[in-house]
Amino acid sequence: MPQQALSDLKVVEYGDFISAPYCGKLLADLGAEVIKVEPPGTGDSSRRYGPFPNDEPDTERSLLYAYMNTNKLGISLDVQSPLGKKIFKALLQQADVLIENYPPKFMHELGLDHESLHSANPGLIVTSITSFGQSGQYRDYKGTDLISFHMGGIGYPTSGDVDDPDNYPPLKGPGHQADIMAAITGAAAAMSALMARRMDGVGRHVDISEQEALVRAIGGPIVSHVSRGETPNRIAGMDRPISGRKPLRAKDGYFSAQMLMDQFWPSMKKVLGYPEWAEQDVFNDRTTRSQNIEVVTAHVEEWAKDYTTAEVFQILQVENHIPCLPVNTMEDVFTHPHFIERGTFVQMEHPDIGTFQAPGPPYDFSLTPWQIKGPAPRLGQHNGEIMCSRLGYSKEELVKMKQLGVI
Amino acid sequence: MPQQALSDLKVVEYGDFISAPYCGKLLADLGAEVIKVEPPGTGDSSRRYGPFPNDEPDTERSLLYAYMNTNKLGISLDVQSPLGKKIFKALLQQADVLIENYPPKFMHELGLDHESLHSANPGLIVTSITSFGQSGQYRDYKGTDLISFHMGGIGYPTSGDVDDPDNYPPLKGPGHQADIMAAITGAAAAMSALMARRMDGVGRHVDISEQEALVRAIGGPIVSHVSRGETPNRIAGMDRPISGRKPLRAKDGYFSAQMLMDQFWPSMKKVLGYPEWAEQDVFNDRTTRSQNIEVVTAHVEEWAKDYTTAEVFQILQVENHIPCLPVNTMEDVFTHPHFIERGTFVQMEHPDIGTFQAPGPPYDFSLTPWQIKGPAPRLGQHNGEIMCSRLGYSKEELVKMKQLGVI
Numbered sequence: 001m002p003q004q005a006l007s008d009l010k011v012v013e014y015g016d017f018i019s020a021p022y023c024g025k026l027l028a029d030l031g032a033e034v035i036k037v038e039p040p041g042t043g044d045s046s047r048r049y050g051p052f053p054n055d056e057p058d059t060e061r062s063l064l065y066a067y068m069n070t071n072k073l074g075i076s077l078d079v080q081s082p083l084g085k086k087i088f089k090a091l092l093q094q095a096d097v098l099i100e101n102y103p104p105k106f107m108h109e110l111g112l113d114h115e116s117l118h119s120a121n122p123g124l125i126v127t128s129i130t131s132f133g134q135s136g137q138y139r140d141y142k143g144t145d146l147i148s149f150h151m152g153g154i155g156y157p158t159s160g161d162v163d164d165p166d167n168y169p170p171l172k173g174p175g176h177q178a179d180i181m182a183a184i185t186g187a188a189a190a191m192s193a194l195m196a197r198r199m200d201g202v203g204r205h206v207d208i209s210e211q212e213a214l215v216r217a218i219g220g221p222i223v224s225h226v227s228r229g230e231t232p233n234r235i236a237g238m239d240r241p242i243s244g245r246k247p248l249r250a251k252d253g254y255f256s257a258q259m260l261m262d263q264f265w266p267s268m269k270k271v272l273g274y275p276e277w278a279e280q281d282v283f284n285d286r287t288t289r290s291q292n293i294e295v296v297t298a299h300v301e302e303w304a305k306d307y308t309t310a311e312v313f314q315i316l317q318v319e320n321h322i323p324c325l326p327v328n329t330m331e332d333v334f335t336h337p338h339f340i341e342r343g344t345f346v347q348m349e350h351p352d353i354g355t356f357q358a359p360g361p362p363y364d365f366s367l368t369p370w371q372i373k374g375p376a377p378r379l380g381q382h383n384g385e386i387m388c389s390r391l392g393y394s395k396e397e398l399v400k401m402k403q404l405g406v407i
Numbered sequence: 408m409p410q411q412a413l414s415d416l417k418v419v420e421y422g423d424f425i426s427a428p429y430c431g432k433l434l435a436d437l438g439a440e441v442i443k444v445e446p447p448g449t450g451d452s453s454r455r456y457g458p459f460p461n462d463e464p465d466t467e468r469s470l471l472y473a474y475m476n477t478n479k480l481g482i483s484l485d486v487q488s489p490l491g492k493k494i495f496k497a498l499l500q501q502a503d504v505l506i507e508n509y510p511p512k513f514m515h516e517l518g519l520d521h522e523s524l525h526s527a528n529p530g531l532i533v534t535s536i537t538s539f540g541q542s543g544q545y546r547d548y549k550g551t552d553l554i555s556f557h558m559g560g561i562g563y564p565t566s567g568d569v570d571d572p573d574n575y576p577p578l579k580g581p582g583h584q585a586d587i588m589a590a591i592t593g594a595a596a597a598m599s600a601l602m603a604r605r606m607d608g609v610g611r612h613v614d615i616s617e618q619e620a621l622v623r624a625i626g627g628p629i630v631s632h633v634s635r636g637e638t639p640n641r642i643a644g645m646d647r648p649i650s651g652r653k654p655l656r657a658k659d660g661y662f663s664a665q666m667l668m669d670q671f672w673p674s675m676k677k678v679l680g681y682p683e684w685a686e687q688d689v690f691n692d693r694t695t696r697s698q699n700i701e702v703v704t705a706h707v708e709e710w711a712k713d714y715t716t717a718e719v720f721q722i723l724q725v726e727n728h729i730p731c732l733p734v735n736t737m738e739d740v741f742t743h744p745h746f747i748e749r750g751t752f753v754q755m756e757h758p759d760i761g762t763f764q765a766p767g768p769p770y771d772f773s774l775t776p777w778q779i780k781g782p783a784p785r786l787g788q789h790n791g792e793i794m795c796s797r798l799g800y801s802k803e804e805l806v807k808m809k810q811l812g813v814i
Contacts, residue, residue: 193412
């Protein structure tokens with residue numbers, strides 16, 4: 001087996017649910033040793049979230065947990081007990097990176113704030129992923145993915161062009177985007193901190209705020225609003241009419257096509273048969289075409305009504321090199337030949353679950369590729385291996401820890 | 408000035424618009440030397456996108472370009488010309504990382520595919536960020552942020568719970584989320600590849616697909632659909648009724664609150680005054696409460712109609728520690744005291760633009776912090792510095808390159 005990209009990295013993960021666990025998974029899947037620390041008895045809260053096989057709740061059969069925690073070692077440990085804290089600190093003595101997602105106040109009261117950890121292990125990189133970050137007046141407030149979406153302002157324009165905003169609430173995107181965005185941001189930051197440590201041997205405190213990570217995902221338009229103080233309308237594109245940014249109807253479904261960029265406009269006119277309206281100056285300049293995009297959209301939909309989305313794709317993208325794709329449902333995604341060829345989704349094995357499908361590598365590279373080496377751990381599965389072989393506790397001490405509820 | 412985290416890293420960016428440029432910015436803002444290579448005459452296409460000061464288009468005053476390209480050196484170079492390609496390859500001889508976002512076929516035809524570059528500089532890490540990735544039958548197709556949104560399936564459920572899906576098109580989230588997600592994923596991957604290179608001295612080809620980066624942002628629910636073959640409804644949360652995942656109305660606006668998790672439910676009942684309905688078993692178990700969330704929502708909205716969102720925040724979050732926040736517009740975000748305290752947005756200076764506001768650090772850490780050292784370059788601003796001082800061309804040769812359109 002080839003050595004993996006991060007084989008020499010030792011990580012402790014004291015995180016719950018998605019943000020810190022997904023950050024840990026990103027490193028574990030590239031070969032880092034990640035020891036996941038879970039509260040005894042209950043474990044990570046994702047163990048109680050579905051989906052479960054046959055919809056039967058079982059803390060050892062949560063697909064969400066199984067996906068988020070592949071390739072990790074798992075121990076149960078009550079970090080709030082004196083002995084648990086001692087063991088936790090001993091683990092951190094041997095670690096390069098701690099990933100955690102608890103409120104700063106909680107970590108401080110436990111004596112596990114960055115300053116205390118840094119004085120014990122000056123090389124340790126502490127990656128803290130929280131709803132609101134390590135500073136500012138909201139730092140100890142509780143948040144969720146939904147809250148991050150709306151604190152960061154990205155939720156407000158997400159519901160699309162509604163006729164009656166007062167009575168149609170702002171929504172959020174599907175899934176756990178703030179958590180995942182924060183996790184990837186955390187991985188980039190932790191890796192950058194490791195690069196910095198090469199120069200001076202000193203660890204860093206990495207501060208990731210979930211809602212800041214998400215608000216930056218807006219990208220370009222945010223600059224417009226920051227710099228000009230404009231409040232965006234509740235439109236999908238924020239800075240332009242929604243009709244240029246929403247999919248169009250074909251005979252059997254929706255497709256997206258690029259109608260704004262000048263480089264593709266001549267081809268689009270060709271596809272439409274060089275109609276008279278399209279030759280007017282107003283439609284041959286990106287800015288004015290954008291201002292009149294609803295006219296363009298109506299014409300393109302009129303053309304598309306005789307074609308299936310597959311035919312539209314063939315004509316626009318394949319034959320005329322105009323960016324265009326049918327709108328995929330999740331089902332379309334899982335059965336799409338391009339994704340199958342790329343291994344976008346992979347089969348995973350888990351002793352309590354069997355085989356299940358999950359997303360494959362979020363990034364991959366040559367030589368030392370992404371790898372699934374082992375399933376997510378059962379709660380406390382590696383207690384013996386870590387406590388005895390690694391930290392030198394005896395089997396008798398392990399039994400006593402169990403009786404005391406420390407593990 | 409303290410050394411920065413990535414001060415010893417040399418990066419060449421041959422990218423356009425947002426994905427590769429934002430990836431380059433993430434490294435430049437932490438101190439990496441990033442040389443941005445733009446086509447002579449036209450430059451990066453973000454130069455032609457707004458916003459512009461006073462809405463007057465000017466390729467040297469695009470705020471989008473100015474934000475995406477801070478801290479970089481900029482040269483103009485026609486990489487498709489023989490001399491341009493020679494200069495480009497000479498630059499790469501001295502680089503640790505190349506970031507690019509052109510179709511694989513284009514790079515291959517130019518002789519700038521990973522294999523060719525790797526044989527010239529075996530330590531070079533090539534980070535390729537494209538719509539569909541380096542493999543699979545769609546690899547050379549053109550995409551946009553809108554297309555990535557719908558190819559990855561995340562757009563389909565984004566429009567919310569619509570009554571008439573056939574006549575209400577799927578939408579997308581605001582801004583350039585696929586581009587930004589791919590950029591951060593690219594930064595994490597490039598940093599991981601650098602960590603791997605420490606072990607064997609060999610560069611890697613990093614393969615980032617924009618729509619794959621985005622589809623993973625869905626997080627948890629995707630596992631449900633991959634593993635069970637379910638097609639999600641067009642609901643905001645995908646795996647649960649939208650009413651538990653959408654903001655609620657208060658007297659003067661919307662707020663988000665956590666009503667599902669068991670740990671916060673006793674406090675919510677207390678806030679509501681322990682009403683009779685809430686004591687029924689069906690509302691005291693997470694699963695059945697979730698199934699009946701519309702009843703809960705209606706009661707919470709009934710309670711909230713007498714309070715402003717600020718009062719709701721005070722009562723739920725501050726006094727009762729229930730995750731809760733008002734829904735912010737972008738304007739609320741820019742004036743929010745928490746963001747101001749954290750420096751979430753910063754002032755930037757640009758010689759042609761003046762002062763403008765832009766997002767600050769996406770991740771920050773102690774000791775060697777994020778820094779704006781210089782503005783985005785004018786087109787070809789560092790041609791002399793790079794071509795003459797770095798690569799040894801004479802001023803006469805530089806003049807000739809300009810005449811030939813190579814720079």
